[in-house]
Amino acid sequence: MHSLLVIYNSKTKTEPIADSLQCISPEFILRSSGYLVDVSYSEKEALTGIKEADASILHVPVSEIKEWGSLLMKQKTAPVIWWCTDETANLSLAACEDHIMVDGILGPSMQPQEIHWSLHFSAKQCFERQQWLKEREQLLSKIEERKWIDMAKGILSKVKNISESEAYDLLRKQAMNERKRMVDVATSIVKVYQLLQDQTQGGSKS
Template sequence: MHSLLLIHNGKTENDIETRSAQSPEGILKSCGYVVGVATDQEQAAGMIRDIDAFILNMPITEINLWREKLIRHKIAPVLWWCTSSTANLSVSACGDDIMVDGILSPSMQAQEIHWILHFSSRQCFERHQWLKEKEQLLARIEERKWIDMAKGILSKAKNISESEAYDLLRKQAMNERKRMVDVATSIVKVYQLLQDQT
């Protein structure tokens, strides 16, 4: 991880403080990172392609909105820059469903920042992989439902066992050069259409 995008959400401190060594940008640059700074969505969009992580310097209640905007463009870790000015809300704000991969603060040493960025990157990509696997499993479950419904319809209509109905579905899919779930979906929809008309 080398290139970071620091987002101030349009509420930057005055320019002298923002560029000082104690600013998030100054601290991250002193750790050896290339840091792009954006204050609005348009600025951020122009820099997203080349970055490795997003650092959000804003109140915690604004994080999810920004996170959604950013990850639509690129999957990358999202970290919160936590300071007394960004964490000035009550503890109840922590109960919100805030999705960040890590938290950074100005009091951290360079080594701590490196480790947090490393672990947040790993966390982000593992979560993204889990979400893809979850989507695939849900799609398989949905396909299985259509196949099971079609098996039941064929079994009842042709007075055959469910295993015979499954074989019939498989053979029909091969003959039509379609996926089994597509054949099953067609059977179920036609059956439902006929049921609605009677």
């Protein structure tokens, strides 16, 4: 990790910065630690800058991390790190939600080696978080597929007066014959059945 993007918002960036404060700004400290640093002051600049950066450093209140993190991750998968200072951490713990998207924390008192290792573990955390999200998405997809298959089994079992085990075998055989995924065949069966049921109910009402 070598190229970093420091992101300010209107609350954490005032112009001009006094000379006495320059030495504790994120960009000054990170550049002094050997990193290439770009700075953005708006959403548009941030979305452009993150394309070339290895990580984003959010110099924003903790309550804004989630919004910024979601925005940046849609543009590029890269570590999102919070720059923690008296200015950005002045809210109560209630402002920190459990699902805030942040991979690490940096601060103005950290030494170059501390910054280096924090960035290293932040990159690792980002990778693991992406793996977890991918696995979660796959699990939810499998649960959704199982729901359609179970519904189709129930319909076939009822319509053909067979056991659910036999209905499953029938569903699998149909999927093989049609060279389709079982969930696609199951979804079609359920939707056609529901359509027929709606038409029947509609006809009986009239």
